[in-house]
Amino acid sequence: MDWRSRRFLSGGPPTDSFHFGGQHDYRQHQFVQLNGPGVRSLVGVLWVFRLTFWISVVLYAGVMAAQQLTGIHSFVLWILVFSVIVIVYTMAGGMWSIVLTNNLGFLLVMVSVLTVLPISMRAVGWWPGLAAHLPPEHLEFVRQSGKYNWKFILAILLLGLQWASLDQGLLQSAFSARDPRVVSKGMILSALMITPFAFLWITPGLAASILYPGLPKGELAVPTLIVHLLPSGALGLVICGFMASGLSTIGSNLGAVATLITNDIYGRFIKKDASPQQLLVAVRAASLIAGVFMIAITCLIPYLGGAVDAYLTIISILDMPLFVIAIVYGLLWKKANWRGAIAAYASGAITGAILRFGLNVDVAMVTLISGGVALLVCPIVSFVTGMPAESVTIISPALVSEATEVTESPDHHRMMHNLRAIGTWALGIGFLVFLGGVLMGSQSAAHASAVAIVGMLIYFAGGAVRAKVA
Structure with missing residues (x-):
């Protein structure tokens, strides 16, 4: 079995139970089973x-x-x-x-x-x-x-995170x-x-x-x-x-x-x-x-309404509730269970459909509200129905054998560690600067667009550094 057999964050893993998983140092996977x-x-x-x-x-x-x-x-x-x-x-x-x-x-x-x-x-x-x-x-x-x-912009940012985490293609x-x-x-x-x-x-x-x-x-x-x-x-x-x-x-x-x-x-x-x-x-x-x-x-x-409106309508209704149950609760909260996940997704998607088709609410608000509803419903239903998911740690020998092991000198190892830290800090700072520019735009502040674009450039620089030392 190679590393690809440990499929996670997927709608169709080759196992008998559905997994929402995360990855740790490319070897250890912490799965939260929502059976x-x-x-x-x-x-x-x-x-x-x-x-x-x-x-x-x-x-x-x-x-x-x-x-x-x-x-x-x-x-x-x-x-x-x-x-x-x-x-x-x-x-x-x-x-x-x-x-x-x-x-x-x-x-x-x-x-x-x-x-x-x-x-x-x-x-x-x-x-x-x-x-x-x-x-x-x-x-x-x-x-x-x-x-x-x-x-x-905030709605598309959240939908972009969902896409990067869960898109099947x-x-x-x-x-x-x-x-x-x-x-x-x-x-x-x-x-x-x-x-x-x-x-x-x-x-x-x-x-x-x-x-x-x-x-x-x-x-x-x-x-x-x-x-x-x-x-x-x-x-x-x-x-x-x-x-x-x-x-x-x-x-x-x-x-x-x-x-x-x-x-x-x-x-x-x-x-x-x-x-x-x-x-x-x-x-x-x-x-x-x-x-x-x-x-x-x-x-x-x-x-x-054409390609753009049709696509934005569908993702605003369907995508954010999925992101909430798969990433926010599937990875970060081990007490979520399958009843909470299904209830959260259904309530978020139905709310989004009513807002968009019934009340003609714009895509941005539909995205935020549908995700917010799922965020509230999942823990409530999980607490009421009980039966929290079990956390299972799996060490894959295949992952250990296939991970690239490189013998590094102490100086080289220290340099790589410092570069990773620089890249991570740049990612965080760039994201916060970008977010600050968007919030400045909400108040019609001068230079809001310039601040947001500078934040994106800092973020991309951090990503380039992280890719170099990955």
Whole structure:
């Protein structure tokens, strides 16, 4: 058994009981078992829906871009074209095809961003022209009011923590790594590389609002820039980057959905003693089933307000209660039991749905309230129903044997220890500075955006140091 067999923080661990776990020095896992009927199945079904909805949003965005880029405005045609491509290569190639597509997609997206950004900025007169034509609030990172205000930033921060802790597509990639040290470095370096692209994509979108005002949907901003500003050779390269990026995202999460269906439905209720060949067939069939669900949900997204609003609505309702029961109580409070976990999740999600669909409360408040309800309900129900979870410490010989042991001199060991401490302090200070900038924005304080961005840079510097010495 290798380290990947000790799956934790997952909706489908290869064990008989559901585990919420944490990791200590890459060798010792402290598991808090929340045993009970339906817990694992609940989380498994939840993630099947959650990830299927996410890839449906990505597919919808790709369809909108393809319509704008090609002039072929058949919604159904593009759904079928993209779906068939990604389902076939995911079924045929499995995780290997997903990894290759992700790497190729990242390279093409990087080339696309570096192509679109200077051309669009030149068209509006670079930064001075952009600032002169836009309302001042459009260039503020932290705003007191508006749809994407400081409360929205806090909500997305919490949802980002949930994603980094529990996202099945991310975890599936992590468990494909050689050892936990590689996972740690890979996750930190990925964040350092990907985060700047968010700012690079926002800038062309702002330029599009100046050059082509009145676009009916935000998803059309960058495709419109590409069609009207790029020369033929660059146009083809950028289009390939867009398509590869979307397909790689869909493929990796489609593989995660297929794994969940196979583990939590087929493996538990249909064929518990399935052979490797039967599991392979089941995974491929699950990929096809998930693909069909993806197509169906994609057709419903226009009725939910488009890609951005639809996705924010779903994660605000479903994600924070899961984060509360899996991380806050699953890891940090050993007295939580499965009854409290189910009650907390159900109450938080139902509250979020009522607020969002019934009372039209904004996404930020839905996120905070749904998480808050789960935070209150879990300990109350756990105390009332009793039967606290048992804490089980497991020492995995495989983890001990696979962990990288390096004989270090005292001076080298001291230097590594000091660098880890510096990285950890930088992470903490950067986070607090960022949070301070967001709270300053809630009061319309001057320089709030600058403070928040400086905090992010300090945080990333700490992450880079930690990745170096991991």
